[in-house]
Amino acid sequence: MSEITPKRIEKIIYVIRGQKVMLDNDLADLYAVLTKNFNKAVKRNTDRFPSDFMFQITKEEFEVLRFQIGTSNGKGSGGRRYLPYVFTEPGIAMLSSVLNGPQSIQVNISIMRTFIKMRHLLASEESLTDRIEELEKGSDKLFRIVFERLDNVEKKVPLLPKDRNKIGLK
Numbered sequence: 651m652s653e654i655t656p657k658r659i660e661k662i663i664y665v666i667r668g669q670k671v672m673l674d675n676d677l678a679d680l681y682a683v684l685t686k687n688f689n690k691a692v693k694r695n696t697d698r699f700p701s702d703f704m705f706q707i708t709k710e711e712f713e714v715l716r717f718q719i720g721t722s723n724g725k726g727s728g729g730r731r732y733l734p735y736v737f738t739e740p741g742i743a744m745l746s747s748v749l750n751g752p753q754s755i756q757v758n759i760s761i762m763r764t765f766i767k768m769r770h771l772l773a774s775e776e777s778l779t780d781r782i783e784e785l786e787k788g789s790d791k792l793f794r795i796v797f798e799r800l801d802n803v804e805k806k807v808p809l810l811p812k813d814r815n816k817i818g819l820k
Contacts, residue, residue: 654680654757659764664718664736666711670765671736673715680757681749688749689735695748703741706733739765 662676678688692699707715712733737745742765746758 654760656760656764656767659761660768663764663768664715666707666715666736667705669738670768671738672742672761674735674737675730677737677742677745680761681745681754683749691748692735692745698744698747699737699741702738703744704735704737706735709733 659680663670663672665671674689674692675685678685681688683691692704739762742758742761746754749758
């Protein structure tokens, strides 16, 4: 298992059905358990995971996800037999009550910090978008003034006669 960093966690957060989620096999990898055992632990505690905490993705969603992350088609030996479960942020927080141990606690803390960091980034992005829109409004006024002045200058400058002597090679 490689080191658990915010960058690594960010790479395995996907958007499905408009929600940020993590796949069961990615979470199992972070918690250093087999996906099969991870899902067994969750299924023993299904009442802790309502549909807004965890859900199984459809075959179509899985195909789109497979295309995004570049996994094999699963037609050869090995691969998944069942569609994966995905966990939303509250579902991942609930995992801390199901999976115990020092590593589980540290993994959960890292994941929650990453989600918080992403939320802050989104909030700052919205504020930057507002600032850019304000700048665009101000620049629209400035460009309108510049173009009006150029039109005035164009009206005052006389047009060259069509029968003038041209410079250059014929």
